[in-house]
Amino acid sequence: MSAPPARPPVDLSANENPLGPSPKALAALAAAMGGLHRYPDRACTRLKAALALRLGVSARQIAIGNGSCEVLDLAVRGLIAPGEKVILGTPGFPAYRGAVRRAGGQAVLVPARDYRDDLTAMLGQIDSRTRLLVLGNPGNPTGTLIGRTALLAFLDRLPAGVTLILDEAYRDFVADASLPDAVDLLQAGRPVVALRSFSKVHGLAGLRVGYAVATPDLIARMQAEHQQFNTNTLAQAAALAALEDEAHVAATIELNRRGREELFAGLAARGFDPVPSQANFVLVRVGDGAGLVLRLAAQGVLVKELGRYGLDDHIRVSCGRAPDHARFFAALDAVWPPRGGNGWNTRRGTHLALDGDLFSANKRY
Ligand SMILES: Cc1ncc(COP(=O)(O)O)c(C=O)c1O
Structure with missing residues (x-):
């Protein structure tokens, strides 16, 4: 019996447009x-x-x-x-x-x-x-x-x-x-x-x-x-x-407005203190940012690790569609709070092999 196909990862790491191209x-x-x-x-x-x-x-x-x-x-x-x-x-x-x-x-x-x-x-x-x-x-x-x-x-x-x-x-x-x-x-x-x-x-x-x-x-x-x-x-x-294509631009802005609110509210409800954002992503302090990025990636959810930005203790989550956020929060709930010791072992910029797919947990943006 073959294994069910792995779900593609949810990519909330690079501030891209969740609606796709116009x-x-x-x-x-x-x-x-x-x-x-x-x-x-x-x-x-x-x-x-x-x-x-x-x-x-x-x-x-x-x-x-x-x-x-x-x-x-x-x-x-x-x-x-x-x-x-x-x-x-x-x-x-x-x-x-x-x-x-x-x-x-x-x-x-x-x-x-x-x-x-x-x-x-x-x-x-x-x-x-x-x-x-x-x-x-x-x-x-x-x-x-x-x-x-x-x-x-x-x-x-x-x-x-x-x-x-x-x-x-x-x-x-x-x-x-x-x-x-x-x-x-x-x-x-x-x-x-x-x-x-x-x-x-x-x-x-x-x-x-x-x-x-x-x-x-x-x-x-x-x-x-x-x-x-x-x-x-x-x-x-x-x-x-x-x-x-003004309709696509308007739909993107509206989706982003809702997505930003949803991410912010979901993070706040879990006791985080996200930074109020005017963009298409939300920054949040988490302690060991690289560790959380790796844990989320292992759950199939990519968010941005911010070592290159000088913010090791934060992650950045791009706004997506509601189902992407549901997977992000389910993954977060599965790995948070970190258990044992004083946080996670972190390896910055690591490439993870997940379900046979090789993808970067540290995309450039
Ligand atoms: C502030 C800022 N400027 C410029 C860029 C680069 O965008 P582009 O894809 O047009 O090179 C980015 C990409 O994320 C960005 O965050």
């Missing part, structure tokens, strides 16, 4: 397949034009790349010279540290206070070698927000020649009306680069499309640095269709 994007992909013997439009003309129209900027203010990870790398390289300083809040999205290192810069890490970027401490670190600061709004992995008033006061205090990257990968999920708009700030003459992604609300993480909105001068420098054809034909076609 159906319009899938149709656009199918339609674009026949043209794959042609090189892509290296200028991303149609996608840039659509974004420019939507955002009220010129196409010369937009750089598109292989996910916002490539774009943030280009922006850092375009903004700093070797030896210059970049101020980053911690915990924060770790890709910025790599980008600063590759640009030959020096990252200055400023700890958050109560899960919020400490704007005063960040300003206090600025010296004559500082060219750039980065803020996630909302931030990953905290999910917290910097409101318009606080951000404007912060920008007022930036010395001339210092730029702020506002990473808005999660902005579509924000319910708080005080959310500032990085593109509006840029258009009002503030020294801001807006960074956005098609990986989250548009559900296209696997195709890798992200973009920056900045001054034409910076965009020209960024584009001079990247390879030709950094955004392939399928990625351009799908992103263009996903941008127009």
Whole structure:
């Protein structure tokens, strides 16, 4: 008798879209397949034009790349010279540290206070070698927000020649009306680069499309640095269709709103103290984060271990659908509280063999 097939794991580790890609994007992909013997439009003309129209900027203010990870790398390289300083809040999205290192810069890490970027401490670190600061709004992995008033006061205090990257990968999920708009700030003459992604609300993480909105001068420098054809034909076609698929975006936002409430309430009911989130994930302190991640993975539920974010004692759980949350809470109830001794044996970044499947319990995001 053969064993019943193992259920695929529930993946709540990478802040992906539980609804999947936009159906319009899938149709656009199918339609674009026949043209794959042609090189892509290296200028991303149609996608840039659509974004420019939507955002009220010129196409010369937009750089598109292989996910916002490539774009943030280009922006850092375009903004700093070797030896210059970049101020980053911690915990924060770790890709910025790599980008600063590759640009030959020096990252200055400023700890958050109560899960919020400490704007005063960040300003206090600025010296004559500082060219750039980065803020996630909302931030990953905290999910917290910097409101318009606080951000404007912060920008007022930036010395001339210092730029702020506002990473808005999660902005579509924000319910708080005080959310500032990085593109509006840029258009009002503030020294801001807006960074956005098609990986989250548009559900296209696997195709890798992200973009920056900045001054034409910076965009020209960024584009001079990247390879030709950094955004392939399928990625351009799908992103263009996903941008127009407002129903999918609205359904994603609504599902996320409910999912976020459900995760928060379920964790709070179990005695945890989750961080109120404006994004598509919830951060929660658990003690031994890596240990809990491994235990949950053994139950077929993947959540994010945060050692690379400097938060060993937390996990991050992405919002999913209700059945995903039911499996997450069932797994949590099976392994929590940790029994025996003072916690679990942990091996960070471990690959687990589960039910014959090999998958990573420590996906990058
Ligand atoms: C804050 C932040 N910025 C950028 C990214 C990168 O997104 P992309 O998939 O567009 O490279 C992520 C991915 O999780 C993120 O959390």
